[in-house]
Amino acid sequence: MLKNTRYIDAALSKSVDKTPVWMMRQAGRYLPEYREIRQKAGNFMALCTNPELACEVTLQPLRRYDLDAAILFSDILTIPDAMGLGLYFKTGEGPAFEKPVATVEAINQLSVPDIYSELKYVTDAVSTIRKALKNETPLIGFSGSPWTLATYMVEGGTTKNFGKVKGMMFTEPKAMHKLLDILAQSVIAYLNAQIESGAQAVMVFDTWGGVLSTRDYQAFSLQYMQQIVDGLIREKDGQKIPVTLYTKGGAGWLEAMAATGADCIGLDWSIDIDQARARIGDKVALQGNMDPCILYSTPEKIEAEVADILAKFGNGSGHVFNLGHGIHPTIDPDNVKAYVDAVHQHSVQYHS
Amino acid sequence: MLKNTRYIDAALSKSVDKTPVWMMRQAGRYLPEYREIRQKAGNFMALCTNPELACEVTLQPLRRYDLDAAILFSDILTIPDAMGLGLYFKTGEGPAFEKPVATVEAINQLSVPDIYSELKYVTDAVSTIRKALKNETPLIGFSGSPWTLATYMVEGGTTKNFGKVKGMMFTEPKAMHKLLDILAQSVIAYLNAQIESGAQAVMVFDTWGGVLSTRDYQAFSLQYMQQIVDGLIREKDGQKIPVTLYTKGGAGWLEAMAATGADCIGLDWSIDIDQARARIGDKVALQGNMDPCILYSTPEKIEAEVADILAKFGNGSGHVFNLGHGIHPTIDPDNVKAYVDAVHQHSVQYHS
Numbered sequence: 001m002l003k004n005t006r007y008i009d010a011a012l013s014k015s016v017d018k019t020p021v022w023m024m025r026q027a028g029r030y031l032p033e034y035r036e037i038r039q040k041a042g043n044f045m046a047l048c049t050n051p052e053l054a055c056e057v058t059l060q061p062l063r064r065y066d067l068d069a070a071i072l073f074s075d076i077l078t079i080p081d082a083m084g085l086g087l088y089f090k091t092g093e094g095p096a097f098e099k100p101v102a103t104v105e106a107i108n109q110l111s112v113p114d115i116y117s118e119l120k121y122v123t124d125a126v127s128t129i130r131k132a133l134k135n136e137t138p139l140i141g142f143s144g145s146p147w148t149l150a151t152y153m154v155e156g157g158t159t160k161n162f163g164k165v166k167g168m169m170f171t172e173p174k175a176m177h178k179l180l181d182i183l184a185q186s187v188i189a190y191l192n193a194q195i196e197s198g199a200q201a202v203m204v205f206d207t208w209g210g211v212l213s214t215r216d217y218q219a220f221s222l223q224y225m226q227q228i229v230d231g232l233i234r235e236k237d238g239q240k241i242p243v244t245l246y247t248k249g250g251a252g253w254l255e256a257m258a259a260t261g262a263d264c265i266g267l268d269w270s271i272d273i274d275q276a277r278a279r280i281g282d283k284v285a286l287q288g289n290m291d292p293c294i295l296y297s298t299p300e301k302i303e304a305e306v307a308d309i310l311a312k313f314g315n316g317s318g319h320v321f322n323l324g325h326g327i328h329p330t331i332d333p334d335n336v337k338a339y340v341d342a343v344h345q346h347s348v349q350y351h352s
Numbered sequence: 353m354l355k356n357t358r359y360i361d362a363a364l365s366k367s368v369d370k371t372p373v374w375m376m377r378q379a380g381r382y383l384p385e386y387r388e389i390r391q392k393a394g395n396f397m398a399l400c401t402n403p404e405l406a407c408e409v410t411l412q413p414l415r416r417y418d419l420d421a422a423i424l425f426s427d428i429l430t431i432p433d434a435m436g437l438g439l440y441f442k443t444g445e446g447p448a449f450e451k452p453v454a455t456v457e458a459i460n461q462l463s464v465p466d467i468y469s470e471l472k473y474v475t476d477a478v479s480t481i482r483k484a485l486k487n488e489t490p491l492i493g494f495s496g497s498p499w500t501l502a503t504y505m506v507e508g509g510t511t512k513n514f515g516k517v518k519g520m521m522f523t524e525p526k527a528m529h530k531l532l533d534i535l536a537q538s539v540i541a542y543l544n545a546q547i548e549s550g551a552q553a554v555m556v557f558d559t560w561g562g563v564l565s566t567r568d569y570q571a572f573s574l575q576y577m578q579q580i581v582d583g584l585i586r587e588k589d590g591q592k593i594p595v596t597l598y599t600k601g602g603a604g605w606l607e608a609m610a611a612t613g614a615d616c617i618g619l620d621w622s623i624d625i626d627q628a629r630a631r632i633g634d635k636v637a638l639q640g641n642m643d644p645c646i647l648y649s650t651p652e653k654i655e656a657e658v659a660d661i662l663a664k665f666g667n668g669s670g671h672v673f674n675l676g677h678g679i680h681p682t683i684d685p686d687n688v689k690a691y692v693d694a695v696h697q698h699s700v701q702y703h704s
Binding site: 170249 | 513514515518519521522523562564565566567568601603604621622623624643644645646648649650653680682
């Protein structure tokens, strides 16, 4: 039996004693112990593909802070890599692919990877981490959204304009839908394999849905997240598996996101959480939504900001405290402690 | 007397015969004749600082297309450059400053530049272009918003995380307000000098306001755009000078933007224009809002998209057709003709 159920309960909008808290990218470069292991491993993917090392860095932030969830340490682009695109990392420029999907022909050659062989390192990491957590804290599995994966696959890496992927979307919509459907099937298989291997919750990161218009977001991003929500294992061994959808820049589309049937919607910091709760908080739980840059300031200011967001959400459950995006690599680890402790300390009053 | 008054009239919500159309970055790299002049000039700033060359590239798109406005060809970072920060361009990485404003001390040394001496090349370009336009088409002047200028000044160039500028905002809010106030005063002097030199409308580009929370947008970006709106020359020689505010990612804050007293609000493509009109269209005109990536598709699809946006806006004036952001350098110039012509052709029915 899971000991700390705060995260699972809040993501399912069930009552809790305190608001649970975790951070996107909580296992990461801001921690000196992470940087040490990464240096020894040689590179980022060497960490991801070694279940023991992935387990170690997943647990590092939980040793320092009173976090209510662990999240699988992995990369967002494991699926395209398993499809044969050849993921690599350019220093200072982020992820890139040796073989981008630049044509309709390239899309026609893609197929759903066999998760348990091509991505065995991920399911092994999940089961290793789950064992190491000893049912103290729940483990969150994750994947990039189909649209977000497609942007990297078509552009060949990070982009500012999204010209190639949107160009394909507008000129070859059928091919783009085919690509997104293959990706949605892959994400379903991938997340279900993580759940079968021990993940107790899952999250879909739609980092780039916010670059679309409302119509194109519905057609090319949300539709495929809907497909994923419909295809996921939602209960295992009598325990519900909460699913969280997060679209950066998606504040305009919260109602549509909530209508997918996801349990929880992740917010960035562009919308106040009281407004988000007024719009969709009776249907789903909310995750968020502190600007990660607040962590550059002082413990006092961090505490005040946490208190403000908690007050804005108000009484009752259905709030998973988090940053609105991943923690930055240059944050002082001591400031993270102020953040985590403030959530627990200031939230008691809202749960009675 | 100005011959084509469509742009000015629509930006002031007065009736027009057809919806006016122009494009952000319409003088730019997608045009082969622009690339030729830029190559001869040697670099981008050599174009900006030479009034004859700036005039020539400003006029280039008007020779090709039936555009309803010209916009001054210049850079967004001329003000910080005039303050002594040393603007330069890294190949493939965009603008950067030799002397970023990294400390409170550096802010304390800044002052409002003397526009007519330090930025004489801009006011000269404005009067040269105005003369060359022969009152056929109006000339729009522009500036970056104080917050947007501050992001480049503090970060030293482009950024993904905005960690330095937000770090300063959260830890040294007084210094940041001082910087933004100096910038707001500078932008007022700069835009008023453009108006005195012949600009018949002005636009403030808040490219990076969308990375802020609602509270921080109000305090650190919108407040200073309000200061600018209040300080601008709004009428000259009996002609009103419309002012447009544009915040990329600002769809959540349209009501607050409209309340500044600006004549027109620029939209990106993340919100449908019918929704924007329902929210603020009785107070201000709207500019936008086609995704620039649509221009990667075919003339037929571009025409259909233009018709769709015009239909969404519906009957009556108060719409300046534009892209939601600048045109990309790899767009086919023939597709731009399809865009411009479609606006005029399909909009007649909405103005009777």
